[in-house]
Amino acid sequence: MRIWLVTVGDPIPLDQARPMRVMQAAEQALARGHEVTLWAPSFDHYRKRQRVSQDTEVQVGPNYRVMVLRSWGYARNVSLRRYLAHWHFGGRLAAAFRRSRTKPDIVIV
Secondary structure, three states, rough: OOOEEOOOOOOHHHHOOOOOOOEEEEEHHOOOOEEEEEEEOOOOOOOOOOOOOOEEEEEEEEOOEEEEEEOOOOOOOHHHHHHHHHHHHHHHHHHHHHHOOOOOOEEEO
């Protein structure tokens, strides 16, 4: 099964951080033989910095890739800027989904 996972706040493999909900879900799906694509914004919520400077695809393993979409950042967790950053990422994500050559069997957000 082809699974797409979407996160805006959890760490991703690029962060080299302790696996949280989304990375644990990816690991479980991979262990069951599924193909996983993890979609995330370029802005690292915990460190308040950009992970990459442009849209980036990282092949983490044979059936595991991470798609990082360039997104806006914010300085405070409770702010209008954070809301706008998530809105911006949602628009970029919808466009990326439409452009994708392969479609998922399931999307988990």
